[in-house]
Amino acid sequence: MPMNFIQVINDAVALLQANENGQYRALGYQVLSDTPDEAFIEGDDTFLGTVRIFHKASDFPAKSGSRNGPVNNEVKIALEFKTAAKAKGDMTVLSDESALPADVITALAAVQNAELIANGKMDNLFSTVYNIIMDLRNKKLGSSINIGSRWISQYAKDDPVRFGAIVALTAGATITALVPEQLSGAPTPAQPTEKTYDTDTVSTYDDTGADVTNAGVKVTN
Amino acid sequence: MGNLRIEAESDLGEMLESDFGQQIFFKSPNTGNTFDVQGRFDLYPSRENPDTGQMIIIANASVSVRASTMPEIPKAGEKWAIRAQPTPVENAPFEDFVMTPDQAPEEATRMGWITIFLQRIEQS
Numbered sequence: 001m002p003m004n005f006i007q008v009i010n011d012a013v014a015l016l017q018a019n020e021n022g023q024y025r026a027l028g029y030q031v032l033s034d035t036p037d038e039a040f041i042e043g044d045d046t047f048l049g050t051v052r053i054f055h056k057a058s059d060f061p062a063k064s065g066s067r068n069g070p071v072n073n074e075v076k077i078a079l080e081f082k083t084a085a086k087a088k089g090d091m092t093v094l095s096d097e098s099a100l101p102a103d104v105i106t107a108l109a110a111v112q113n114a115e116l117i118a119n120g121k122m123d124n125l126f127s128t129v130y131n132i133i134m135d136l137r138n139k140k141l142g143s144s145i146n147i148g149s150r151w152i153s154q155y156a157k158d159d160p161v162r163f164g165a166i167v168a169l170t171a172g173a174t175i176t177a178l179v180p181e182q183l184s185g186a187p188t189p190a191q192p193t194e195k196t197y198d199t200d201t202v203s204t205y206d207d208t209g210a211d212v213t214n215a216g217v218k219v220t221n
Numbered sequence: 222m223g224n225l226r227i228e229a230e231s232d233l234g235e236m237l238e239s240d241f242g243q244q245i246f247f248k249s250p251n252t253g254n255t256f257d258v259q260g261r262f263d264l265y266p267s268r269e270n271p272d273t274g275q276m277i278i279i280a281n282a283s284v285s286v287r288a289s290t291m292p293e294i295p296k297a298g299e300k301w302a303i304r305a306q307p308t309p310v311e312n313a314p315f316e317d318f319v320m321t322p323d324q325a326p327e328e329a330t331r332m333g334w335i336t337i338f339l340q341r342i343e344q345s
Contacts, residue, residue: 043343087319088345094248094302095317101253104302108250111300113322114340164264165282165318165341 001184004145005075008179009055015142016053019132022046024125029054036084036168048125049083070180077175081125084168085117114167115160122169126155133175148178230333233287237261245284248302249293260286262305282339289333295320317342
């Protein structure tokens with residue numbers, strides 16, 4: 001029987017997917033591409049990026065269970081965020097080759113660089129996901145399993161990286177959830193069938209050419 | 222025989238501005254002036270993967286120009302607007318970029334060849 005944490009992870013993915021509202025895309029365990037394409041929609045400031053959610057580790061503390069009751073599984077669920085951004089500026093001036101110098105200076109001074117925009121999007125993405133996970137209505141992470149507690153214990157950003165002319169930013173967070181595991185016990189081993197042995201008629205060979213007649217035991221069924 | 226460095230810089234002009242050349246527009250944040258020079262849009266490889274930290278090749282967009290043709294040299298921390306044709310076909314559209322503010326052009330390391338790293342820009 002599969003352990004409860006598997007169901008909890010699947011339910012947590014479904015919970016985030018159900019609350020996307022065009023702000024992000026929630027993915028289960030899968031390899032992401034190396035490009036920022038999936039984390040960026042041109043001209044869509046509402047879309048913040050992607051979040052990948054999957055099982056990272058389980059701790060089973062000593063004295064975590066009783067002889068007959070559930071065992072506590074301290075499940076670490078990884079959240080991996082990815083966002084991407086372009087710089088922003090007043091393109092009516094910057095792409096106009098006949099723009100007045102004074103307007104160009106003003107427009108260039110107001111350009112927001114992509115790293116800053118990506119950083120802001122990442123914080124908004126994390127805030128959105130944090131509020132969903134920590135909403136009291138989601139204390140079981142959308143699962144029917146009776147989770148004892150859940151909390152987000154860490155949020156850390158990586159360095160921004162340029163892909164082509166777009167800046168990508170990744171970050172990670174960890175959800176810890178106390179999941180009770182019911183012991184279903186080991187499956188009953190299959191009973192061996194009764195064998196009939198014939199010790200008289202076994203004939204075989206070996207590389208030495210020696211007579212090895214009756215050298216072994218033959219199982220006849 | 223003339224000075225080799227001067228000849229190399231002159232050869233650089235042949236590489237960047239003759240048959241390989243393309244028009245690149247710059248807008249200066251200091252004067253507000255627009256000027257264009259011949260240069261080359263390119264993808265400059267670096268190696269990193271933000272997901273895993275593994276070494277892979279990623280192409281960074283850049284333009285390369287000869288310093289001696291530039292009326293003004295971009296510096297780290299400045300925001301320049303740059304228009305170039307990323308696609309190397311005839312009548313390809315010009316696209317808008319800004320200079321990556323924290324990355325200095327690689328002046329004086331390549332015989333007068335400056336590489337300017339670019340960020341895409343969209344309407345704010």
